[in-house]
Amino acid sequence: xxxxVIDASSLAExxxxxxxxxxxxxxxxxxxxxxxxxxxxxxxxxxxxxxxxKFFALPPHVKDGIRxxxxxxxxxxxxxxxxxxxxxxxxxxxxKNTGSIPPSIPPSIPLYxxxxx
Numbered sequence: 001x002x003x004x005v006i007d008a009s010s011l012a013e014x015x016x017x018x019x020x021x022x023x024x025x026x027x028x029x030x031x032x033x034x035x036x037x038x039x040x041x042x043x044x045x046x047x048x049x050x051x052x053x054k055f056f057a058l059p060p061h062v063k064d065g066i067r068x069x070x071x072x073x074x075x076x077x078x079x080x081x082x083x084x085x086x087x088x089x090x091x092x093x094x095x096k097n098t099g100s101i102p103p104s105i106p107p108s109i110p111l112y113x114x115x116x117x
Contacts, residue, residue, distance in 0.1 A: 004030055009037040056090055068093070 004026035010018035026033035055063070066075040078090040 004033040007037050
C-alpha cells in the first residue's frame with residue numbers, strides 16, 4: 001500500500017468536483033493524502049518544512065510553553081486519542097497573534113500564519 005497521491009491541477013482548471021471522490025476516499029481509508037500540482041511555490045513549502053522541523057526538534061518543555069488548553073484551542077499538542085489510545089504524533093496549530101510568545105521559543109520559528117499571495 002502507498003499513501004494516496006491526489007493531483008490538484010483540476011482546481012486551477014476550475015473543476016474542483018474532479019477531486020471530490022479521490023479526497024473522500026483517501027480521507028476515509030487513510031486519513032491523509034499527498035497533494036501534488038497545488039500551485040504553492042516550492043520556496044514557501046520548503047521554508048514551511050524547515051520551520052516545522054526546527055519547531056518539533058525543540059525540547060518538550062519549550063513546546064509546552066504554547067500548549068493547547070481548555071481556554072486556547074491553538075498551539076502545541078501531543079496528547080490526542082484515537083479509540084481511547086494515545087496517538088503517536090505531535091502537532092501544532094498556528095497561534096492567534098496576541099504578541100505573547102514565550103521567550104523560550106526561538107524568534108527564527110514563526111508561530112503565526114503568514115499570508116500567502
